[in-house]
Amino acid sequence: MMSFLKEFWAFLRVRKKFWLAPTLIAMALLGALIVLSQGSAVAPFIYTLF
Numbered sequence: 794m795m796s797f798l799k800e801f802w803a804f805l806r807v808r809k810k811f812w813l814a815p816t817l818i819a820m821a822l823l824g825a826l827i828v829l830s831q832g833s834a835v836a837p838f839i840y841t842l843f
Contacts, residue, residue: 805811
């Protein structure tokens with residue numbers, strides 16, 4: 794996983810695509826929130842946000 798992150802950061806630096814980093818981080822956090830909330834007591838409260 795760390796090699797992927799290093800390679801991704803090198804890609805962003807070389808191609809000057811720094812705007813991709815916050816977008817992908819936000820998508821990863823949203824995905825993690827959805828996966829972790831499945832089957833928990835917090836799920837009904839998270840679904841009201843969407």
